[in-house]
Amino acid sequence: MEINDAHICGRFHQIENDERGSSYSDPTIYGNLNPSKETIEAIIRTLEEGSCNGYAPCVGYEVARQAVATYLSHDGVEFNSKDIILCSGCSSSLDLCITAIADGTKNHNILMPKPGFPIYRTLAESIGVGVKTYNLLPEKKWQVDLLHLESQIDDNTAVIILNNPSNPCGSVYDENHLRAILSIARRYQIPVIADEVYEQIVFPDKKFVSTAALESGVPILICGGLAKRFLVPGWRIGWIAVHDPINAFDDIRSALSSLSQKIIGSNTLIQGAIPDILLKSPQSFHDDMINTLCENAKVAYEAIDKVPGLVPYMPDGSMYMMVKIDLDKFPHFETGLQFIMRLMEEESVFCLPGDCFELPGFMRIVITLPGDIMKEACDRIVNFCNKYYT
Known part of the structure; x- marks a missing residue:
């Protein structure tokens, strides 16, 4: 059997989620x-x-939805509970949004970033919607x-997916760049x-800077959740916030509400706690996590x-x-996949x-590791590259 890059990449995703269900990017x-x-x-x-x-109601408890609305209301943006739908994690939020906007029977396509989180493609193609990428x-x-x-926009483009801050890149877009992106969306009337x-x-x-804060005139579905900022990915609470300055999303709101019945509501225990989680977690908690990530990023980069x-x-x-x-410097390997597989095999x-x-x-x-493990991983990468560099 021939093993191609797609098979190998799929295997990496399997490895990332080990037998305990843990993910190395958790x-x-x-x-x-x-x-x-x-x-x-x-x-x-x-x-x-x-x-x-x-x-709970399929869209979530009223008090929980209002807590999310309050949490997201900053920088001049005001949400209310009617703008919020609670989901089973952010991946569920993305699923509902893509399904509500794009229709495979109409030959729709979505635009996603390259590089970008692969679930966008998975969710779109699972309902017969095409995928195009922008660099x-x-x-x-x-x-x-x-x-x-x-240049990627055509008559069948149903939506542009924008990921900020980015997985996998770690990029954070400033206000000017976000405005430039949203200007294109507005020009072509694409949500x-x-x-x-x-x-x-x-x-x-x-x-x-949230896209909702820019008064762009573009209807936006904002997907988020507790997983990353509050360090509880397994609790499976995500949300959709509907930002619709031009009242173009009446049908989409109705579709999202109907689609939320697919999961019969998200975790009710977490919904009951979400007002205190969102509004009482101290800024020092968030600062400590960011300082850890920033320090690890510096260690890895240097x-x-x-x-x-x-x-x-x-x-x-x-x-x-x-x-x-730079594969030219590592002639032992024909592809990056081969390089990374050997790195895993030889240096763990x-x-x-x-x-x-x-x-x-x-x-x-990943830069979420403890500092000593982060440093050891970098040392092992250095040793591996020194061994094969030509």
Whole structure:
């Protein structure tokens, strides 16, 4: 049987989720990043009260939806509970949004970033919707190639997916760049799905700007959740926030409400605790996590930047860093996939190939590890490259 790159990349996704169900990109897996005391107390209090053990409305409890609306209302944006739909994790939010906007029977396509999170493609193609990609520019801190984005739009383009901060790139777009992207969407009258699950996870010298804050005149479905910023990915609480300044989404609101019945509502215990989780977790908790990520990013960047044949791209946020592999310097390997497989076999260092994000010749490293493990992983990468560099 011939083993091609797609098979190998699929195997990497299997390896990333080990036999315990843990994912190496899960920020909680090493035990150094944990939810806040306030989060744990909110869950215990909700459990002891016993008021959230039954079914909730499919779109979520009113009090939970209002808490999310309040949490997301900043920088001049105001949401209310009617704008919020609670889902089973951010992936569920993305699923509902793509399904509500795009229709495979009408030959619709979506535009997603390249490199980009592969679930966008999976969700679209599962309902017969086509996928086109627009390039991100590594030499410009992974900004969107605006000309390429515009060139990819056609009469069947149903929505543009925008991921900020980015997985896998760690990029954080400033206000001007976001306005330029939204200007294209407005010109062609195409709505946006904004994947903002890493919202506020930006390094100290950067600022997170939500697409909803820009008064662009573009209808936007914002997808987010507790998983990353509150360090509880297994609790499966995500949300959709409908930002519709031109009242173009009446039918979409109705479709989202109907589609939410697919999951019969999200986790009610977490819904009961979500007001306290969102509104009482102290800023110091968030700052500590960001400081850990930023320090790890610096350690990884400084170590890998000295390695001939590798080019790291310093992230501005999120939980990841992309690294380019100059295969001309490693003639033992024909592809980046081969390089990364051998790195895993010889040094027990697991990185996701760029192929998993539609960008061969790169690899994604995770920066959520404890500092000593982060340093050891970098040392092992250095040893491996020194062995094979020519």
